[in-house]
Structure formats: structure tokens, C-alpha cells
Amino acid sequence: MNQVGKINFKKIQRISPSQFFSMKNCAYKSLLAEAMNKKALLPVSANAYYGTVLHKMLELISKGQIRNEDDFNTTFQEQIKLMEEKLIIVGYDFFVPLQKKVKDFIMKKILLKDHLRIVSESPPRVSNTKFHSEKWYESKDKLIGGKIDLVIETEHETEILDFKTGAITQDILDDDGEVNSEVKAEYKEQLKLYAYLYFENTGKFPTQLSLVDLAKQKFTVDFSENECNTIFGEAKSLLNTTNNCIDKGTFTANPTEANCKYCLYRPACSFYLKHIETDNSFNDVSGSVQKVVKFQNGNVSLYLESGDKTYTVSNFPMEKFDELNSSKNKKINVFNLRKESREFFYSAIKTTIVYE
Ligand code: SF4
Structure with missing residues (x-):
């Protein structure tokens, strides 16, 4: 069975613009990733x-x-x-x-x-146009750094472009109840941090920040130099406070659906594992193994107890029987399940993973 093992926290030396938003929402995720x-x-x-x-x-x-x-x-x-x-x-x-x-x-x-x-x-650009693709930019103190997909420089203009293969916008409900499609906040912040890094390296801010999707749609991100400076300051202070948690040995996390649903460190997160003991909206369950049953068709079902609840997880392949059965009365955590229509009933799928 998979085990997380001892977690040795390490200070994060540098954060990338693409990591900043996620770190802001739950810095503990970044600490686990580093560990x-x-x-x-x-x-x-x-x-x-x-x-x-x-x-x-x-x-x-x-x-x-x-x-x-x-x-x-x-x-x-x-x-x-x-x-x-x-x-x-x-x-x-x-x-x-x-x-x-x-x-x-x-x-x-x-x-x-x-x-x-x-x-x-595309028609050839004027001869003094420079293209920098996948070029690394970092702040002078080396605390923030990342590769920019494409920088296009002409004599008077500089455009920073970031390519995205998924959706760039999301629907936002405005104050009048109207639905507007807006560039995701995380992408706006990522680009503003790139703009700041570009400034630290060249002494000037870019003139345009753009995101391009697979369908070649271009979305521009409005920005001011002030905003870029502020976000850079925020990113550095976040890195600092996050690293301070290691010295103090006091950690906090922010377990919410938006943060945790796609967090790949859920098995190592004690805050999340505690959270799912009372919140059943996730596709993971945690509990002690009460019973493991092998059916004639080869399918295996697992019964887990957590507080006054019993979870039934069916559809494990036959090969899992011995491993699950040897964990009787032990606490295990099962990730990536399919929720069935009956409350507390789940099915194992191909991506299901069990951790001790
Ligand atoms: S599981 Fe949730 S709370 Fe835990 S580190 Fe990941 S995002 Fe943060």
C-alpha cells in the first residue's frame, strides 16, 4: 500500500509566477510540494x-x-x-x-x-523585431523567477505572451447579476509578475501582456506598473511568511473544494484528511477498515468506518483483496473515487489510489 512517509519540510528558495496564485490560496500545498x-x-x-x-x-x-x-x-x-x-x-x-x-x-x-x-x-516583421522564446527571467534577489513563453520586442513596444492549452476565461457574475467572461485571476497575476521580472531585467516594463489559447484567440491583460510592483511585493512577502512557518513549526492550510479538488498532495495533508471526516463533498474517503468482501464476479468491496459513518467502496479489482484485507482495523485514505447516488457509497475507478 502507498505510504507518504515522514514529511521533511524544506524552505522554498524561489517561487514562479505560475505558482503564486495557488500558493496564495494554500501555501501549505507549496510546502508539501517542496517537501x-x-x-x-x-x-x-x-x-x-x-x-x-x-x-x-x-x-x-x-x-x-x-x-x-x-x-x-x-x-x-x-x-x-x-x-x-x-x-x-x-x-x-x-x-x-x-x-x-x-x-x-x-x-x-x-x-x-x-x-x-x-x-x-505570418508576414515577416520589421527587421529589428526580436523574439525571445522560453527565456528565463528572475528577480535580482532570485526569489521570484520563471520562463516566459514568448517575448516580442520592437523598437518601441514589448509584448509578453503566455500560451495556455485550457480555458483562459471564466464566467463571473457582476454586481448587476450579469454573467461576464473574464480572464482568470490567476493568469492576470502570473502575467503581471512576468511584467515585473521583465522590468527588473531590462529596466522597462512591457507595453502589452497577452494570453493565447489553442484556438489562437488572444486575450490582453490590462496592467499598471504599480500593480506589477505590488504583486511582486506580495509574492516575496508570501514566500517569506511561508518559509517562516517551517522555523516556527506552526502550519496552517486552507482546505476548500476549490483548493483541494486538484491538489496532488492530498494524501500528505493532515488538514485535508481531518476535513473530509466531516465534509463528504469530495471524492476521497478516510476511515478504518472494517470489512473487505470478495464477490463471485471477482469484485472487491471495502467497508470503512469513520465516526458514526460507514463508507462502502465497491468495484476494487480482485488483486486488491489481500492488500486491503491485511489493513483491517487500520486507518486508510482512499483517493479518486466515483461517488454513487446513495449517500456514503463510492466506486473505485482506474485512478483510485489507497494510502495508509
Ligand atoms: S489538500 Fe487542500 S488544504 Fe491540503 S495542501 Fe492541498 S490545497 Fe492545501
Whole structure:
């Protein structure tokens, strides 16, 4: 059975602009990630792994390393193969082949290929235009740093672009009850931090901050120099207070649905494990093993007790019987379940993982 082991907290040396928003919502997640050497304790989703491949492809297109359709097809196959090999090594072979597990696999590939067309067909820019792709920018004190997808510099203008393979906007209800589509707050803050890092490295702020999605839609993010300075200050102070928790040995976390649902360190988070003892809105359960039953069809069901509740988790494969049965009366935590319509009933799925 999986075990988290002893957690050795380490100070976080540097945070990236893409990490800042999540750290603001729950700094304990960043501390756990650092303690685990960024090794996730749970699988993400086939879509997320495919998103990583798509982002890598966008990076290679913007760097000019993929120039035509042949390059595209060969590199795409290579990147998919590499990702699938990694998934198999970490035991997540249930995501392989990605083509069968990802919704809209082909559609996203076609959209991505269109980016190539845009690059190869776009009229040549004026000769003094400079492109910096995937360039590393960090603050002078090295506390905040990250790679910017693309910086386009002309004599009087600088645009910072960040590519996203998922949705860039989300619906927000305004004061009049109208639904507006707005760029996600985390992306706005990420770009403003990039703007500050660019300023620290070049002495000038960019003139435009943009996000580009797979369908080539561009979203600009309004900003002021003041805002960028403020966010940079906030990020440094957050890093400082977060690291201070290690010295003091007092930790706090913020277990909410929005924060924890996709947190890959849930198995190591005592705050979350305590929280799910009373909040059943998650797809994870925690309790002591009362009974394990193997049915004639080979399916295994697990009965867990937590306080005055009993959880039933069905549909474990036969091979899990001995492992679960040997944990009788022990407390275990089961992650990534499917919730059934009856209260306290769950089913194991391919991505279900059990931790002691
Ligand atoms: S599980 Fe929730 S509370 Fe715990 S570290 Fe992750 S986000 Fe924070």
C-alpha cells in the first residue's frame, strides 16, 4: 500500500509566477510540494498530461524548431511517446494510449497545427523585431523567477505572451447579476509578475501582456506598473511568511473544494484528511477498515468506518483483496473515487489510489 512517509519540510528558495496564485490560496500545498521534491502523490488526468505535450509543442513552434507539417507530425508523435513512457514508469498506464483517453484529442491536435500555419504564413516583421522564446527571467534577489513563453520586442513596444492549452476565461457574475467572461485571476497575476521580472531585467516594463489559447484567440491583460510592483511585493512577502512557518513549526492550510479538488498532495495533508471526516463533498474517503468482501464476479468491496459513518467502496479489482484485507482495523485514505447516488457509497475507478 502507498505510504507518504515522514514529511521533511524544506524552505522554498524561489517561487514562479505560475505558482503564486495557488500558493496564495494554500501555501501549505507549496510546502508539501517542496517537501516531496515536487513529486505528485496522485495522478492528474489524461487531459492534463496531454496539455503538457501540447504546451511543449507550442514552445517548439514558437522557438522555430518545428517549421513545417512533417516536423510537426514527427515531433508530436515523439512527445506523445515520451509522455506515455513516463506515465507507464510511474504506474499510470491506465492513461495510455493518450489518444483513447483524452476527449477531443484530434481536435486539439488540429488546433495546435493551425498555430504552425500562423507562424509560417505570418508576414515577416520589421527587421529589428526580436523574439525571445522560453527565456528565463528572475528577480535580482532570485526569489521570484520563471520562463516566459514568448517575448516580442520592437523598437518601441514589448509584448509578453503566455500560451495556455485550457480555458483562459471564466464566467463571473457582476454586481448587476450579469454573467461576464473574464480572464482568470490567476493568469492576470502570473502575467503581471512576468511584467515585473521583465522590468527588473531590462529596466522597462512591457507595453502589452497577452494570453493565447489553442484556438489562437488572444486575450490582453490590462496592467499598471504599480500593480506589477505590488504583486511582486506580495509574492516575496508570501514566500517569506511561508518559509517562516517551517522555523516556527506552526502550519496552517486552507482546505476548500476549490483548493483541494486538484491538489496532488492530498494524501500528505493532515488538514485535508481531518476535513473530509466531516465534509463528504469530495471524492476521497478516510476511515478504518472494517470489512473487505470478495464477490463471485471477482469484485472487491471495502467497508470503512469513520465516526458514526460507514463508507462502502465497491468495484476494487480482485488483486486488491489481500492488500486491503491485511489493513483491517487500520486507518486508510482512499483517493479518486466515483461517488454513487446513495449517500456514503463510492466506486473505485482506474485512478483510485489507497494510502495508509
Ligand atoms: S489538500 Fe487542500 S488544504 Fe491540503 S495542501 Fe492541498 S490545497 Fe492545501
